[in-house]
């Protein structure tokens with residue numbers, strides 16, 4: 001059973017999780033406890049129908065090629081695609097859990113679509129910002145886009161996923177924290193930096209990155 005509520009501050013080596021100091025802000029309607037032990041009376045309840053479940057919204061953004069569509073595919077139980085097929089618009093997945101349904105919305109990361117990102121950021125419960133940890137040249141762009149979004153909604157919980165950690169050129173978590181300028185937000189908001197290799201290119205990487213991200217999302221959405 002995952003720890004609940006979340007605590008923050010420092011490295012969790014097992015999960016590759018660097019959590020920045022937390023200031024938890026629950027969004028309206030996000031009051032139910034999904035991942036803590038269920039209350040006795042809930043155990044006897046029948047499973048609610050999908051349409052009766054409360055809805056939670058997760059926005060998945062990040063530069064093109066960072067791994068957003070791959071993440072949604074893996075969550076939906078599908079294998080990753082071979083190569084990069086850019087998302088020209090939106091892409092979404094709905095995942096029911098015991099107490100609520102989670103809608104994950106990806107907006108493509110190509111330059112002409114980034115303009116639309118800000119239109120959605122105030123409408124969601126959590127932002128997942130996917131970063132290609134090995135794309136050193138474009139990290140300043142990722143940083144700029146991330147900061148624009150964070151400034152648009154100062155209360156929005158954010159999970160920054162440092163994806164593609166399987167690649168030898170990948171920056172370390174400490175380097176990424178620096179390069180993405182996350183220290184600027186220390187203590188101001190609920191923010192996590194999570195190392196992942198959601199679809200490692202070579203063998204020998206059995207990183208259940210997607211599972212860790214999903215568990216964290218469930219805790220944030222509860």
Ligand SMILES: Nc1nc2c(ncn2[C@@H]2O[C@H](COP(=O)(O)OP(=O)(O)OP(=O)(O)O)[C@@H](O)[C@H]2O)c(=O)[nH]1
Pocket residue numbers: 062063064065066067068069070071080081082083084085086087088107108109110130163164165166167196197198199200201202
């Ligand atoms: N090496 C490695 N490659 C990955 C990983 N995750 C995703 N990829 C690859 O990265 C490429 C781009 O992934 P997508 O999921 O299509 O990227 P996207 O963020 O949806 O891109 P846009 O839709 O263009 O914004 C694909 O070839 C994936 O297989 C990873 O953890 N490691």
Ligand SMILES: [Mg+2]
Pocket residue numbers: 068069070085086087091106108109
């Ligand atoms: Mg995509």
